[in-house]
Amino acid sequence: MRRTTRAARLTAFVVAAAATLAAAACGPVASREAGEPEIKIGLITKTEANPYFVAMRQSAQAMAAARSATLMTAAGRFTGDNASQATAIENMVKAGVKGILITPNDATAIVPSIRKARAAGVLVIALDTPTKPQNATDALLGTDNFKAGQLIGMYAKDVMGDRPARVAMLDAAPVSSTSRLRHAGFLKGFGLAEGDPSIVCSTYSYGDQTLGRIVMRDCLRAVPDLNVVYTVNEPTAFGAHAALKAAGVEKHVLVVSVDGGCAGVRAVEVGQIAATSQQSPLKMAEMGVQAVVEYAESGVKASGFTDTGVKLITNKPVAGLASKNTSFGRQFCWD
Template identity: 45%
Template sequence: MGRRGHVGLAARGLAVAAAGALALAAAGCTSQKVGGSDTAGGGGGKIKIGLVTKTDSNPYFVALRESAKAEADKQGAELIALAGKFDGDNDGQVTALENLIQQGAKAIMVTPSNSTGVINAIKQARDRGILVIALDTATDPENAVDATIATDNVEAGRLQGQYVRAALAGKDPHLIMLDGTPGSTVSEQRHNGFLQGIGLPAGDPRILGAEPTNGEQNKAQQATENLLQRNSEVNAVYNLNEPAARGAYAALQGKGLAGQVVIGAIDGGCQGVQDVKDGKTAVTVMQFPKKMAATGVDDAVEFAKTGKKPSGFTNTGAMVITDRPMPGIDSKDTAWGLQNCWG
């Protein structure tokens, strides 16, 4: 992701800027210009709020970043957005956090790729009096940050599992599971919640296999193809998110199996809702990343102005989206979903 050069600066200032850019590039984090000045520049006295996402390309994190920028603009604050180069780039996120500390951020919001890997960098920030909020993904331990604003990911997984079980219409599940990034609390919580919802204990032989996908479509397709080679008697697929679900569908479609499998997902992106409408997935569980980001910015501005810190967990909600409603499961159809989706 390119950074604009600062032409016309004194040689010394140029050297400092170049060194900072090289440090970011070497560590594998990316930045986005999201305010009235370059993210490496000053804010003209504005409150500086940092945002560190897992990537800057995933539509989910794009929506989250854009919402944070809009709310920061509304509040007269400056948003400095950095990201890892890929989901799981812990080193890039650590360097991004350290960079934001040096830039004088008053508050930092972070979506950890590795829920334990960023703990030391978060401690450095908090030791300097910086408010740190986890968005979307909890840290481990959760009290490593001042507050967490996210979907209840156990509940989101449970809702997907309950729906898939109901959609099987009494058939015994033969399940494959497409997980996220190892070490991510989101991946673990959704996985465990799904098993609760579908009513299977961990290790049950009806779970035909599970693979990490980093939430990426291509990796999910390959993982599904690998799992189908071991056992093709699948009738249900758990997916961490909608890109993974698209990968699963592509693999199943290639084997002529898509029509006999109930595919679930979590996210609520506009493409994911369209996939439900088109019959590629049976259900998705919608999250509300724009609400997460806006709430985080509001809390950050409040802290900068008054010193009041948020605390604990704020649940931003989840909604089942399907055109095949099941008894006892609260849901909305894809028309509602397309009106309320993100991305």
């Protein structure tokens, strides 16, 4: 199967969304007419570097254009950077946005800024990552991150069978609610409790490829015979694989991850990653933009949690656990 391009995937998402909206309105999606008030939408991602958030921004931009809205964007300078996100919220409220879509870097610290925005009449929707408490935002559009972790935990357990597991866990930032949920889901899926002696290394990579390589190297130095690696995302997995390969043990260690980006799907194809849980950042973004436009036009606010879905991607399925192969994964991945 020929690899689907990022442009084609974004176009498909926008066309599908437009078709849904058109069906609901019994006609085509209308552009804003002259004299109608401009709809401004804010999007604040964790960073600008991670391909996951790049794809999310591009999808939001495409949907905003399709709905004749204006998208303002900002991002943290690094994973865990709450200050930049708080400043972005303040600036966007001053600029007159009707809604803000945000992937929080710090699930707790960002809450006061979100509350101020909501008090000013701005719809705030979390994408991908819930705040703490979750109801600090009007709505959450994202992956069931506990399920994403649980799927790869179940997969890893099935592959290991009765063999003793020596597990390394490479999480994101301590303040990340997404990281905590995936971590807990993996433990549940694998059948481990926190602090189990089978967990021989547990550390933070901040979702970064370079740090993933460094912390994996450190884990290997401490426990050379570890045989399972859980990573919070695929950039971390790429770094971990580089360290495993440098140590000459990459063929003896099972690596599982979460994301489902095109690079991650390719890594599953060539065996660098055994399985990954594939998310839908494009869907999160386009649904978020639609929700803000609807709020601006009708006053109806989105609410609650909408699960945008997750699929286990592997070319080596195990009995009793639903999964899709990399041909499927390529259709829904992002660059």
